[in-house]
Amino acid sequence: MKYKACVLSFFIVLTSILFFNSRCYSFPQSQQDLEYIAEHLVFTGIDSDNLQPLVNPEFTTVSLASMALDENDIVFIVATGSLKPLQQREVIILPQKIMVWHEVLNIIESDKAFAVTYSPISGTLATYNTKRDDLYLQLQADGRQYNANSVLMDINTNSRWSQMYGLCFLGTLTGRGLELMPTYWTTWDKAREYFMDKENAKVLLTPRTKKRYGKDPYGSYLDPESFYYNDQLVYPVSNIDTRMRLKDMVIGLELDKKLIAININYVKKKGIVNFFFDKYALVAVHDKKLDVVRIFDRTVWLGKDPLVIVKGTNRNFKDLQTQSTWDFDGVCRNGNYLGSFMKEYYGIYAFWYSFAAHNPETELIPGKSEVPDSALEIGVFQDKTIGEDLKGPVENSDMAIPWN
Template sequence: MRLPVTPHVVPLFYSLDEYAQQGVSGGPGKEGIPAIDTPQFVSARSAESFLRPEDIVFGVVLNNDIKAYPQKILVWHEIVNDRLGHEKVSVTYCPLTGTAMGFKRGETTFGVSGRLVNSNLLMYDRATNSYWPQILGTAVSGPFKGKSLEEFSVIWTTWGRWKQRYPETAVLSENTGYIRNYHRDPYGSYHPLSGYYAKGSSLLFPVLHRDRRFDSKAVVLGARTREGAIAFKKHSLRAKKIMEGSLGDKQYTAVYDPVLDTGYLYKNPDGKRFIYEKGHYTHADRQWEARELPLEKVNAFDAMWFAWVAFYPKTDTYE
């Protein structure tokens, strides 16, 4: 069975067996939260009928496809098995950890196991029944144990911002084949911030490690590499626009995108210095947008701090 995987390149702070053993039931059983296997899409104009400018969407640009997946739909399904250009992919969202991630899925599809590790979605691939914590992207059991999925960037932003940058975007339709109230979030609200998502709110499930450097529900922009894990507090990045960090002897630069309210992370081995001016980043008298700096981009994604540090307790942090 073909599945685009590599030997794991993400740091593992616990053994794969421990991750597997720490899995707990999230309530619904296997496939009790149904993945969307035959997604339907509508135009940006049609999406105006069910999306407000402030609604959260998860945006993807890959293989000349531009798509938006509304949080209000994925909160009920967590996985969309889709195609982007020629590639079969899964766009995934865990509402308990605030993580939206994309994976190439090859000849299989992913489903929701009904179990959690560190409160995070434990996906399984339907071809081999291997189990994959979403934040790890690495199988902790089954035939693919120890292998990591190939990932792609998923942008956490709002519908108004995404539509402004990509007016030609396609949008996941509410016509999912399931009867759900896509206008009610069972966990709370992002506008205004309330319920489970709010600062100081309690966790619902156990985690392997806790850390008080940030509030548990604070959002960080995190990345993991062969050198380890690094996280930038998103509120700080929003204010500073540029933040520098390091892992061992490797230098990194995080920059803020004011159009999408997101961040990007780059390897910066030569320590190039950029200046933020009116929405652009300047270096050596040339300007770039945040998404296109002349550096090697690292896949980074938003996560609630408690979940990030539960998987990566030795993470280097910046605020």
């Protein structure tokens, strides 16, 4: 059996190389790049009729949903509404065991439209704002793949979209992009505890269809030997990046058309990772209460050195410079920076092999842009004492709490 698996893996990698003619493809920058995607789609044998999206489905409360969900079930949390602490925002919670059969869920209302998209083969999860000018786009999977990632179509114009990029590559809307919305990947026990008794949170009801929602056609996130963890690929990709394991889950962050992949398990293991990304000073923190990685901007006051975040507790963390206390919504609750706010950035979730194939020039965490542990231990980074310019209370921060 192991011999067959090895032969299959070798065949897939070889097919990938031959299929893509060894071309290294990166984030689309031109019409030619978009045409390249359209010319290299893989047919899966599954058509759009078998991947009908959910449109304005029914929801229930967190407490009632517990009767249909197990503690370790994977769920996706999508935050909508105005900017507030996550527990106070309007959220919808979607079980992966339902989404795997539909891949797209559309919410279309008078004042908003968004689509939660999930590609199980590439592990890609992204929620897009689908309200564009006078159009309320309704997306669905069309059954084809590019670099093992789902191709989407909108029924409004019949255009085709890359789920990984959130970008239209074929049709009337070619070249148009979609804005990401805050989305988190966790387990039901964490989500239930976090949002219990919160009227602003609702959970997707199991649709009344003949689909086997208790059976994942691709494997199981509870089985370490299943497709979601092993090194076997189903569809070809343009290149294999060996800097991480194929199915390592990353958060892909795009800022100013540059990309970085953040290894989720690495951040969870370390608790907090300070890093630089182009002109941005960022920090990835493990919010243990929800068991998710959240990414914040450490530049709270323009013109001063960015904060360096150090380990805290399950409820908060501190900065090295002033020892101010921050919560996992990026708000300073005590200390010199009281009343300040760190901007949160959101990316997409994806398996490393597919994200890297789409974006071979991506930076990586862990990587060279990470602030070394030695700087946290002795308080010196790049031959400069951390926090020299932050003695005494900090007032009039550039990033005051926006919901105040």
